[in-house]
Amino acid sequence: MLRYAMARTDERFRSAYNRLLDICSDMEVGDQLPAETALADRMDVSRTIVRSALQKLDSDKLIRWEGRSKMLIRKPQAEHRLVPAESALSAEELEHSFFEWILRFDVPAGTSLNVAQLSRQFGVPVHNLQEFLAGLSRLGLVERRPRGGWSLLGFTSEFAIELSEFRMLLELNAVRQLLTLPADHEIWNRLKVLRREHEDLKSVIAERYHDFSLLDEKFHSAINSVVRNRFVLEAQKLIKLIFNYHYMWDKRDELERNAAAIDEHLEWIDAMLERDSERSEAAAIKHLRRSKETLLQSLRVHKFA
Amino acid sequence: MLRYAMARTDERFRSAYNRLLDICSDMEVGDQLPAETALADRMDVSRTIVRSALQKLDSDKLIRWEGRSKMLIRKPQAEHRLVPAESALSAEELEHSFFEWILRFDVPAGTSLNVAQLSRQFGVPVHNLQEFLAGLSRLGLVERRPRGGWSLLGFTSEFAIELSEFRMLLELNAVRQLLTLPADHEIWNRLKVLRREHEDLKSVIAERYHDFSLLDEKFHSAINSVVRNRFVLEAQKLIKLIFNYHYMWDKRDELERNAAAIDEHLEWIDAMLERDSERSEAAAIKHLRRSKETLLQSLRVHKFA
DNA sequence: ATATTGAGTTTAATAATTAAAAACATATGA
DNA sequence: TCATATGTTTTTAATTATTAAACTCAATAT
Incomplete structure (x- = not known):
């Protein structure tokens, strides 16, 4: 299944899939997996995720899934695990990085900030930076420029x-x-x-x-x-x-x-x-x-x- | 030139085009339009916009544009004008509408706010609402929910x-x-x-x-x-x-x-x-x-x- | 009956796309 | 010749399109 564009990360799917592997490891070959709803409850995800994970287990020949029968065919091995995508900085970590940058390099007031560049610099989705800067603007630390972009105000x-x-x-x-x-x-x-x-x-x-x-x-x-x-x-x-x-x-x-x-x-x-x-x-x-x-x-x- | 998806409004182009029509109206047939840079300066837009406007004038047979010669062929009429797209609410107007809504309908604390719905309600691009809510979150009026969406906190x-x-x-x-x-x-x-x-x-x-x-x-x-x-x-x-x-x-x-x-x-x-x-x-x-x-x-x- | 599943719908986040601006390179005419 | 204008390319940022995930409900099997 080749994907061309992923509008949002499937990190939730990956971690759910790995947890499902753990559940399989605790079972014997020939056992039946619990119901979709039960799994969804247990893993705190929606049934949509449970179903896509089951689908992958089935196509990887770890289970045979037919209707409500989900029989374990063989025990999962280490190579079956999906690698979790490295998570971006949290909001707090972004705040920390941002202020550290400002103060370490004495970024002067009036500097124009652009989300795309900062996004690369801090390794954070553009979206998060937009939100972060919008918050700072309420504190009077940055200001929106007339046609796009932001401008640093504070630290004078x-x-x-x-x-x-x-x-x-x-x-x-x-x-x-x-x-x-x-x-x-x-x-x-x-x-x-x-x-x-x-x-x-x-x-x-x-x-x-x-x-x-x-x-x-x-x-x-x-x-x-x-x-x-x-x-x-x-x-x-x-x-x-x-x-x-x-x-x-x-x-x-x-x-x-x-x-x-x-x-x-x-x-x-x-x-x-x-x-x-x-x-x-x-x-x-x-x-x-x-x-x-x-x-x-x-x-x-x-x-x- | 049929457009399928317009990633951002061409409002700037439209108003520039209309102002260019005004400039043409003040000229005689056979006259030469000023240089691209001069027009860009005069209308306070980039040359990119001036050039696309000139292109449209040319394809609408209002001017003949060859290299640096831009000769007026005929005077523009009322039907040539482009209708300006109605502009969205400004940041302040959005703030006003938002608080009016909250207080008029006594929206209770804990209400989940979703940008798509508010976007329709207030006729504002989703993007603007994201930014607005991110600002309010710094004031402690709303809070980001764990998996997307926002939650109203204040007014208790x-x-x-x-x-x-x-x-x-x-x-x-x-x-x-x-x-x-x-x-x-x-x-x-x-x-x-x-x-x-x-x-x-x-x-x-x-x-x-x-x-x-x-x-x-x-x-x-x-x-x-x-x-x-x-x-x-x-x-x-x-x-x-x-x-x-x-x-x-x-x-x-x-x-x-x-x-x-x-x-x-x-x-x-x-x-x-x-x-x-x-x-x-x-x-x-x-x-x-x-x-x-x-x-x-x-x-x-x-x-x- | 009741729990479970299948299918369809809705929501929300990100990638893709496009308008606009800026930068750079080339050409032209006083 | 050289300042100025034009042509072209690159970059930026806002919005649309697309996709992951959640939700809803009727159909179905136990």
């Missing part, structure tokens, strides 16, 4: 400033909400654990300063976790994305920056543990302002590198 | 609550920023004008209560205008969308609601004009809380209507 200094300010808005709100939580809320314990982890890392910062970025994310996630709001969450996803990628590529003064950040975090944690809202906000603002400056500097350095 | 009570809380977060931030602005900033004048407009509408509210929704939007836009941040702006676009559509369809107690809202706005404006931050925030919170309740009630009423 203005972008970084506005993102940082938005981050500050969200995190200060989180801090305010956090301070209203009762003493038996799990956040207080989490903060105490985080405090200890910060102290631990501080004592070995000279060697282990690389470990800070993980702790940083853990800390900010904890703060933000008290806000249960899908819009805030969605915004934080973007913020995490951008800040993380920048930290990943900006290695200047990493030890000094991280050591200073640990102290800022500690002051912030202490203020919250003492339920001192004024001091907490001040500490938060101080840390977030410095974060913003770091992001901005990293952008500047990359621009003239 | 939780959605409304979270949206309202997010709105409050953003608007309180705007108020705080607004109160730090210097006395000669244009916002103060805008607020004074708005105050007057509220008073005016209040005096004729019994007859003109419908006019409030416009004033409401104007007021909130003014407040938010002091925040120059693309993320905040993007979020406000969504908020405006949802709140506006709800007001549009929820007509219960409209007079009472709007009269009360005007008073709340006035108290809020006065507090800001007096630079009283505590009173301003209190007024804002009061108004935004009531707005939230209204949105929630409107959802409940529609659900059981």
Whole structure:
């Protein structure tokens, strides 16, 4: 059966066929296979797939299929298995590849993006890229060009400033909400654990300063976790994305920056543990302002590198 | 030249051809048409289009085209014009139609959306809908289903609550920023004008209560205008969308609601004009809380209507 | 009767096709 | 001669066509 054009992959068929081989392996020659519906249920595919798989088993002389009789003629061997088509990147992996590309190569704002080329570059169907870029356009990171194609918008200094300010808005709100939580809320314990982890890392910062970025994310996630709001969450996803990628590529003064950040975090944690809202906000603002400056500097350095 | 399949509309060709007819009409029989590049520049299309249009003019015996000689043989008549294909909805119109449909028919959360059907319903190419839904998925309004298709998520009570809380977060931030602005900033004048407009509408509210929704939007836009941040702006676009559509369809107690809202706005404006931050925030919170309740009630009423 | 099958229909994703643009090569006339 | 126009080819991207997969329901066998 030679196919000329395959409008969509038959990956579902392939994996179902292989699972059907497994089922046959567990049976004896001469046994009857279950009903089409039973197989479909068991393998979580439609009967259409089950029937095409049975057809192939029949034409490969592994079963004799006549009406509702599906008798195993011989046991399947390794060579009968179909090779699964390598699956494309998932939506998340695409996002990762895309941002890594942007930041690693400092792709400038205004760059025109074309789906066909990106599709080859990332090994992802054009369709997925269309969808991905359409999503980014809602976040204001890319823009549709008048007659086809997309244009990269973000990653200018203005972008970084506005993102940082938005981050500050969200995190200060989180801090305010956090301070209203009762003493038996799990956040207080989490903060105490985080405090200890910060102290631990501080004592070995000279060697282990690389470990800070993980702790940083853990800390900010904890703060933000008290806000249960899908819009805030969605915004934080973007913020995490951008800040993380920048930290990943900006290695200047990493030890000094991280050591200073640990102290800022500690002051912030202490203020919250003492339920001192004024001091907490001040500490938060101080840390977030410095974060913003770091992001901005990293952008500047990359621009003239 | 019979065409079997047209992969994309030749609307650009049609309008260019018609404009070329206009150019011919302004010429005398025997005159020479300008060069291809000149025509392309003048009509803002590629030479490819100019050349296909010239080809049609030639085969329709309106010009004789040989090399760089393009002589007008006879003047074009009305019947020569090509009828332009009716253009599909723009992205904004699609958004409008989509939300109107959702809210007018109270499409419940969890409804499965399929692009083919929506494409027929809204008269928009499937492609555009894919893109539109991909954008909404970034806003958390729809979700891709495991094996194709989309699923409507939003418009539950939780959605409304979270949206309202997010709105409050953003608007309180705007108020705080607004109160730090210097006395000669244009916002103060805008607020004074708005105050007057509220008073005016209040005096004729019994007859003109419908006019409030416009004033409401104007007021909130003014407040938010002091925040120059693309993320905040993007979020406000969504908020405006949802709140506006709800007001549009929820007509219960409209007079009472709007009269009360005007008073709340006035108290809020006065507090800001007096630079009283505590009173301003209190007024804002009061108004935004009531707005939230209204949105929630409107959802409940529609659900059981 | 009831579960199962066969056939036909519908849906949705991707490949193929085509309009349009851009790039490149060649020719022409001031 | 050289700037400009034309002819040709290549690339890009939007839409249609096609196909895999799912669904539906009447017919059939146990």
